[in-house]
Amino acid sequence: MVHSSATVSHRFPSLMDTIGNTPLVIAKHLTAHLAHITLLLKLEFFSPGGSVKDRMVKFIIDDAEKRGLLKPGGTIVENTSGNTGAAVAMIAATRGYRAILTMPDKVSKEKQKALKAFGAEIVVCPTSATPDSPEHYVNMAKRLAKEIPNSFRVDQYDNLLNPEAHYLSTGPEIWEQSFGAVDYFVASASTGGTVSGVSRYLKERKPSVQVVMPDPVGSIYYEYFHKGTIPHDAACTYLLEGIGEDHLAKAINFKLIDNVVQVSDENAFKMTRRLAKEEGILAGGSSGANVWAALQLAESLKTPATIVAMIPDTGLKYLSKFFDDSWLASHNLTL
Numbered sequence: 001m002v003h004s005s006a007t008v009s010h011r012f013p014s015l016m017d018t019i020g021n022t023p024l025v026i027a028k029h030l031t032a033h034l035a036h037i038t039l040l041l042k043l044e045f046f047s048p049g050g051s052v053k054d055r056m057v058k059f060i061i062d063d064a065e066k067r068g069l070l071k072p073g074g075t076i077v078e079n080t081s082g083n084t085g086a087a088v089a090m091i092a093a094t095r096g097y098r099a100i101l102t103m104p105d106k107v108s109k110e111k112q113k114a115l116k117a118f119g120a121e122i123v124v125c126p127t128s129a130t131p132d133s134p135e136h137y138v139n140m141a142k143r144l145a146k147e148i149p150n151s152f153r154v155d156q157y158d159n160l161l162n163p164e165a166h167y168l169s170t171g172p173e174i175w176e177q178s179f180g181a182v183d184y185f186v187a188s189a190s191t192g193g194t195v196s197g198v199s200r201y202l203k204e205r206k207p208s209v210q211v212v213m214p215d216p217v218g219s220i221y222y223e224y225f226h227k228g229t230i231p232h233d234a235a236c237t238y239l240l241e242g243i244g245e246d247h248l249a250k251a252i253n254f255k256l257i258d259n260v261v262q263v264s265d266e267n268a269f270k271m272t273r274r275l276a277k278e279e280g281i282l283a284g285g286s287s288g289a290n291v292w293a294a295l296q297l298a299e300s301l302k303t304p305a306t307i308v309a310m311i312p313d314t315g316l317k318y319l320s321k322f323f324d325d326s327w328l329a330s331h332n333l334t335l
Helices: 053-066 083-095 109-117 137-147 161-168 170-177 193-205 221-227 265-279 285-300 325-330
Strands: 024-026 037-043 075-079 098-104 121-125 151-153 184-186 210-216 259-263 305-311
Touching (some): 083 109, 098 109, 137 151, 161 193, 184 285, 210 221, 265 285, 285 305
Parallel strands (some): 037 305
Antiparallel strands (some): 024 037
16 A cells, blocks of 8 residues: 555654644633633643643653663652553553552542553552651652662652753743743643743743642642642642642742632533533643633733643543533532
């Protein structure tokens, strides 16, 4: 069979070469009543692992291989809320590594099953475990990494290569795709790698860019940003996955963030469902949180502005949760 040159030109040497270069699209319906606002959505679910975490994980694993920290036949261990785990499991499958992933029990069944489908082993830990508990999913990963020979831990929360990956890839893409017109960048955080890396890049090129970070009610970041204190009762028991935190991550740089706003489960999930029904974008709950914050910002602006909001992952990972009316009812949510 003869292939046209157009078909051949779109071949990639490997699956890893398809990570990044995700589209930036205009949200037309959500801001139809705001003629002076341009809302652009960065669709990270176009990456092969289905999320923004593909970029960071590949960057860190590539570096570990180059420095001899991860050797052939080794084991990759990481704590995850699902998306980093999917990236780890996917890359481990392509490169012949064993993958062991720890996660809180609120992680969706779709995410857990996807990791197993890639061949990874998962260890589910209680969401309610405190940061100093051996049952906390981060501490569990640390212990496993110490116990297992020839293992490497990605350490996404404290590894400064996390924001560096986004400084080198996500930030430049947003700048180029928006033709430098971006005025506001909106991204929620858990590790803080995305918001910190992108913010650094954008602010270096346009110091006037303002960065807004939505944070779930129950996370520590809102209080830490505004008061410099860490609430003692934070336990990440909110329903949103993959954003907010119960401990400070070293990968996040609050000096690059201009405002942190609180977002509820209800507002985030409602906006996520609106994204699907009004824009045709099936995304995760963190995407809803970002777009909700972007629209709150848009409503407050009186002059023309371009807002870029991150869409970190696909809604296919949450069909059994906030896209399911019975699940919402079981958590006393009506959207």
